[in-house]
Amino acid sequence: MKKKVTIYDIARELNITVSTVSRALNDSRSISTETKDQVREMARKMNYSPNKLAASLKSGKTFTIGVIVPSARVQFFAAVIHSIELNLKAAGYGILLYQTNESLENEKQGVQTLLEAQVDGIFASLSLETSEDISHWEAVIKQGKALVLFDRTLENFNVPSVTLNDFKAGYLAAEHLLKKNFRNITFIAPPQKISIFKQRVEGYLAALRDYGAPVHENTVRYGTLSIEGGKAEIRNMMGVSPLPDAVIAGDDFTALGVIRQLKEEGLPADRVAVMGFANEVFSGFITPSLTTVEQQPHKMGAECARIFLSMVKKKNPYENPEKVVLEPILVERESTEGEARPPERP
Amino acid sequence: MKKKVTIYDIARELNITVSTVSRALNDSRSISTETKDQVREMARKMNYSPNKLAASLKSGKTFTIGVIVPSARVQFFAAVIHSIELNLKAAGYGILLYQTNESLENEKQGVQTLLEAQVDGIFASLSLETSEDISHWEAVIKQGKALVLFDRTLENFNVPSVTLNDFKAGYLAAEHLLKKNFRNITFIAPPQKISIFKQRVEGYLAALRDYGAPVHENTVRYGTLSIEGGKAEIRNMMGVSPLPDAVIAGDDFTALGVIRQLKEEGLPADRVAVMGFANEVFSGFITPSLTTVEQQPHKMGAECARIFLSMVKKKNPYENPEKVVLEPILVERESTEGEARPPERP
DNA sequence: TTGAAAGCGCTACCAC
DNA sequence: GTGGTAGCGCTTTCAA
Numbered sequence: 001m002k003k004k005v006t007i008y009d010i011a012r013e014l015n016i017t018v019s020t021v022s023r024a025l026n027d028s029r030s031i032s033t034e035t036k037d038q039v040r041e042m043a044r045k046m047n048y049s050p051n052k053l054a055a056s057l058k059s060g061k062t063f064t065i066g067v068i069v070p071s072a073r074v075q076f077f078a079a080v081i082h083s084i085e086l087n088l089k090a091a092g093y094g095i096l097l098y099q100t101n102e103s104l105e106n107e108k109q110g111v112q113t114l115l116e117a118q119v120d121g122i123f124a125s126l127s128l129e130t131s132e133d134i135s136h137w138e139a140v141i142k143q144g145k146a147l148v149l150f151d152r153t154l155e156n157f158n159v160p161s162v163t164l165n166d167f168k169a170g171y172l173a174a175e176h177l178l179k180k181n182f183r184n185i186t187f188i189a190p191p192q193k194i195s196i197f198k199q200r201v202e203g204y205l206a207a208l209r210d211y212g213a214p215v216h217e218n219t220v221r222y223g224t225l226s227i228e229g230g231k232a233e234i235r236n237m238m239g240v241s242p243l244p245d246a247v248i249a250g251d252d253f254t255a256l257g258v259i260r261q262l263k264e265e266g267l268p269a270d271r272v273a274v275m276g277f278a279n280e281v282f283s284g285f286i287t288p289s290l291t292t293v294e295q296q297p298h299k300m301g302a303e304c305a306r307i308f309l310s311m312v313k314k315k316n317p318y319e320n321p322e323k324v325v326l327e328p329i330l331v332e333r334e335s336t337e338g339e340a341r342p343p344e345r346p
Numbered sequence: 347m348k349k350k351v352t353i354y355d356i357a358r359e360l361n362i363t364v365s366t367v368s369r370a371l372n373d374s375r376s377i378s379t380e381t382k383d384q385v386r387e388m389a390r391k392m393n394y395s396p397n398k399l400a401a402s403l404k405s406g407k408t409f410t411i412g413v414i415v416p417s418a419r420v421q422f423f424a425a426v427i428h429s430i431e432l433n434l435k436a437a438g439y440g441i442l443l444y445q446t447n448e449s450l451e452n453e454k455q456g457v458q459t460l461l462e463a464q465v466d467g468i469f470a471s472l473s474l475e476t477s478e479d480i481s482h483w484e485a486v487i488k489q490g491k492a493l494v495l496f497d498r499t500l501e502n503f504n505v506p507s508v509t510l511n512d513f514k515a516g517y518l519a520a521e522h523l524l525k526k527n528f529r530n531i532t533f534i535a536p537p538q539k540i541s542i543f544k545q546r547v548e549g550y551l552a553a554l555r556d557y558g559a560p561v562h563e564n565t566v567r568y569g570t571l572s573i574e575g576g577k578a579e580i581r582n583m584m585g586v587s588p589l590p591d592a593v594i595a596g597d598d599f600t601a602l603g604v605i606r607q608l609k610e611e612g613l614p615a616d617r618v619a620v621m622g623f624a625n626e627v628f629s630g631f632i633t634p635s636l637t638t639v640e641q642q643p644h645k646m647g648a649e650c651a652r653i654f655l656s657m658v659k660k661k662n663p664y665e666n667p668e669k670v671v672l673e674p675i676l677v678e679r680e681s682t683e684g685e686a687r688p689p690e691r692p
Numbered sequence: 693t694t695g696a697a698a699g700c701g702c703t704a705c706c707a708c
Numbered sequence: 709g710t711g712g713t714a715g716c717g718c719t720t721t722c723a724a
Contacts, residue, residue, distance in 0.1 A: 004489075006701055017711050022703060030709060049489075052462045053403045054701035057716045062399065064442070064463070072418070073428035075627075082419035085445050094463060095443045096410070099431050116398045117410070117440060143350075143395075256631060281421075282628025285602060352717055363695050368719060376693060400717035403700045 005046045014042055025050070056118065064094040065146075065308065066114030068124035070102045075280050076297050077125065080150065083301025084123060091309055093120070104129035111136040120312065121146030123304045126153065128192040141318060146311045148304050151295070155195050160311065162303040162324045166196045169293050169328035170203025173248045173275055176291070176330055178211040181340035182246040182273055185213065188233050188258075189250050191222040197250060200277070204248060225250045230257020231264075238265060243272060245340055252276035252283045252292055259288070259335065270338025279331055288334035296326050351392045360388055371396070402464065410440040411492075411654065412460030414470035416448045421626050422643050423471065426496065429647025430469060437655055439466070450475035457482040466658065467492030469650050472499065474538040487664060492657045494650050497641070501541050506657065506667040508649040512542045515639050515674035516549025519594045519621055522637070522676055524557040527686035528592040528619055531559065534579050534604075535596050537568040543596060546623070550594060571596045576603020577610075584611060589618060591686055598622035598629045598638055605634070605681065616684025625677055634680035642672050 007021040014021070016035070023031045024039035042048075056062040067084055069077040085095045096119055098110035107127045114122055122140055126149065134157060140147045141159065149161040170187075177185050187204050189197045201220055208215050218241055223233045230249055234257075237243055249255035255276030262272055275291040276283065283290040303324045311317040353367040360367070362381070370377045370385035388394075402408040413430055415423040431441045442465055444456035453473045460468055468486055472495065480503060486493045487505070495507040516533075523531050533550050535543045547566055554561050564587055569579045576595055580603075583589055595601035601622030608618055621637040622629065629636040649670045657663040 004701090008701080018702080019704085019712075020710055022701095023710085026703090032709060035709080049458070050462055051403075051464060051701050053399055053408065053464050054716090055703070057397075057399045057403055057701080057718090058703045060716080071428060072431065073421075073424045075419075075421075075424075078419045078421075078424040081443070082417060082445065085418065085443055086447075089444075094459065097427070097431055097441045097443050098435075099428065101432075112395070113440065116396055118397060118399050280627070282626075282631050285628050285632040287633035350717095354717080364718080365696075365720080366694055368717095369694085372719085378693060381693080397717050400700090401719070403702090403717085404719045406700080 004051070005048050006051070007048075010039060010042050010046060010048060013046070014038060060118075062118045062120055063092055064096050064117070064119050065121040065123060066096045066098060066110070066117070066119040068098045068100060068107065068110045068114070068122060070100050070125065070127055070152075072097060072099055076151075076278055076295060079297035080125070080301045080304075083298045084304055087302050087305035088308075091305070100127040102127045102129060104133065108136045111140060115140065115143060115145070119145065121148065121308050123148045123150060123308070125149070125151045126194065128190065128194055130154070131193065146308050146317055148307050148311075150300050150304050152194055152196055155198075158321055159318065160307050160321045160323065162300050162307065162326065164196070164295050164300075164328050165325045166199035166328075167203035167206070169277065169295075170200030170205075170248075171207045172203070172328055172330050173200075173277070173293055174204040174207035175211070176275070176332070177246045177248070177273060177336060178207060178213060180273070180336065183213050183340070184242075184244040185246045185248060186218070186237075186244040187220045187248045187250075188223050188225075188230065188254055189220060190225050200250075223254075225254045227253050227257035227260070230254035230259075231261040232257075234258055234261035234265065243267075246273035246275075246336070249274065249276045252278045252280040252290060255290055255292070255335070256282070256286060259286070259290070273336040273338055273340075275336055283331075284333065288337070291333045291336040292331050294329040294331050296329070299326055350397075351394050352397070353394075356385060356388050356392060356394060359392070360384060406464075408464045408466055409438055410442050410463070410465050411467040411469060412442045412444060412456070412463070412465040414444045414446060414453065414456045414460070414468060416446050416471065416473055416498075418443060418445055422497075422624055422641060425643035426471070426647045426650075429644045430650055433648050433651035434654075437651070446473040448473045448475060450479065454482045457486060461486065461489060461491070465491065467494065467654050469494045469496060469654070471495070471497045472540065474536065474540055476500070477539060492654050492663055494653050494657075496646055496650050498540055498542055501544075504667055505664065506653050506669065508646050508653065508670040508672065510542070510641050510646075510674050511671045512545035512674075513549035513552070515623065515641075516546035516551075516594075517553045518549070518674055518676050519546075519623070519639055520550040520553035521557070522621070522678070523592045523594070523619060523682060524553060524559060526619070526682065529559050529686070530588075530590040531592045531594060532564070532583075532590040533566045533594045533596075534569055534571075534576065534600055535566055536571050546596075569600075571600045573599050573603035573606070576600035576605075577607040578603075580604055580607035580611065589613075592619035592682070593621075595620065595622045598624045598626040598636060601636055601638070601681070602628070602632060605632070605636070619682040619684055619686075621682055629677075630679065634683070637679045637682040638677050640675040640677050642675070645672055 007018050011018045011021045024036045100106040153161045223229045258274050277293045279292045279294040283292050353364045357364045357367045370382045446452040499507045569575045601620050604620050623639045625638045625640040629638050
């Protein structure tokens with residue numbers, strides 16, 4: 001393990017100064033072509049590798065951005081991360097990853113860690129616990145760092161963001177079922193009041209109203225979003241209330257749980273129409289294949305990158321925060337193909 | 347956007363020197379408790395946030411490690427990344443992510459970028475293109491950085507690594523089928539000669555030999571690992587050769603493609619037994635559910651972290667490179683439940 | 693227990 | 709077009 005070679009070594013070897021070497025390496029216009037060539041050649045020969053840390057310390061730019069997500073192994077976030085890395089790499093930026101595991105405490109810790117690492121900006125999707133307490137996010141802005149929120153944001157927090165049109169997503173889902181004459185439609189949402197689900201529920205309720213479908217207190221059920229959570233909801237429903245004609249689950253995993261539990265309860269496959277959100281990889285391959293709403297993670301990552309890149313150019317990046325809203329896309333599959341049952345007459 | 351507060355500001359405010367502040371903040375034993383308290387209190391009050399860049403430049407340690415993977419949106423890698431981040435965060439390290447998209451060129455670029463960022467170590471899973479040319483990896487070692495390879499490694503490259511027992515994985519898969527009296531078993535592997543598939547194929551062939559099953563030139567077929575690749579292989583087989591009793595696909599996606607194409611060809615679901623590798627999320631939920639081999643991504647990430655942490659303590663980290671080999675786990679499901687057809691008599 | 697001062701490797705400003 | 713040099717914010721000897 002030999003000592004690292006620096007621009008001083010190159011300068012000494014070539015009998016010029018570090019300023020010249022630095023400028024040559026950065027392709028400054030004020031350096032002659034011959035000097036540049038000499039320096040580059042010597043750098044190659046000496047196996048020089050720049051220390052970006054030193055450059056960053058001096059220049060104040062690290063060319064890394066922090067990405068905060070609840071979990072990198074969730075398909076959707078993995079896809080967004082993939083897209084962010086791809087798009088930002090092209091612009092010379094690196095990605096520092098931080099997972100919150102849905103905890104506000106971790107989220108705060110993440111912001112602090114990334115800030116100390118002097119990242120040029122932070123892209124984040126909020127934890128389920130995040131709501132009132134956003135002091136850590138305000139700190140990011142106060143430090144003059146670029147902040148871009150994606151997918152899970154806060155309603156009254158006026159920062160650049162890329163989200164899905166969640167109201168429309170909920171509306172789209174409900175409307176799809178209503179058009180097929182399903183009337184009793186239950187929505188399974190998580191108890192946490194984060195923006196995206198509030199809006200999906202609202203969109204769903206709006207559709208029910210528009211189509212004159214019944215809304216009662218059990219129309220929206222609050223449960224855990226997971227396979228187990230979906231199963232549990234069906235078990236609960238079997239006990240007390242009459243089964244709905246259709247179920248909209250908060251995500252594809254929950255929808256899968258619903259389908260499986262219905263099967264276990266011995267009900268015919270098309271007794272209850274089921275749909276989810278996210279268009280997970282498995283959703284097209286299960287039986288019945290799952291109708292769902294595509295959330296465009298790839299586009300979301302690309303838009304985050306684009307917004308960030310435009311922010312760094314502005315003098316006042318938060319002046320008119322750009323808020324991109326992506327359109328949800330309905331993906332129709334077998335799980336909602338069944339016939340709606342004729343409405344019950346009293 | 348106010349000027350950042352540094353230890354100089356704290357020192358001035360408290361009428362002490364930066365050395366004292368630095369030591370107090372780092373909880374040095376040579377500082378009195380009162381001074382520490384004073385400094386910490388003042389730091390809090392002034393909203394001080396340390397600049398890790400400066401500390402790293404001086405100390406030579408960044409407490410970040412680079413993670414290089416083919417793609418972060420592949421389930422398996424996403425799960426490993428998740429695990430690495432979790433385990434390393436606990437030890438105070440951050441994760442710098444780099445995707446190669448299976449390109450050797452990108453992989454080299456990634457190593458260079460991470461090295462320039464002065465990461466303390468690199469965890470990597472090699473691209474499909476990587477084989478002879480490993481100069482970039484040797485550079486990592488020469489720089490005295492910790493290198494840990496996982497999942498996809500090179501046979502004759504003697505560095506710390508965490509892999510699956512791929513020979514056994516292949517053997518396990520074949521044996522599972524052989525025990526059920528399947529005899530004509532085809533293996534679909536990628537054309538690239540990367541270690542993990544070579545060894546899986548060898549394990550598979552060893553099992554065929556051990557059980558006296560036939561091995562001919564079409565026993566191993568080389569194709570693309572993807573849903574489309576799996577479909578294509580089946581189409582090709584339909585044309586020329588008699589269909590095998592069972593197919594072992596290189597991964598779950600390919601296995602899924604095989605299953606779907608068999609269905610499209612109008613064959614009964616249990617005409618050909620199918621299995622894959624990776625235990626993707628969807629594999630348990632498709633019809634028929636897919637028999638596969640679990641690769642333990644979570645454990646793999648944890649082991650990478652553990653090895654790295656032990657390496658940084660050693661004076662000569664590469665002396666006796668630790669090579670962890672994880673055991674593959676057979677996950678039996680419906681896709682291999684069919685009856686083996688009686689052997690054909692000539 | 694604290695202070696003074698020398699850098700870590702690079703950039704950028706000011707001279708010439 | 710090139711040189712000299714002062715830091716960026718922190719750690720870390722060496723002295724006191």
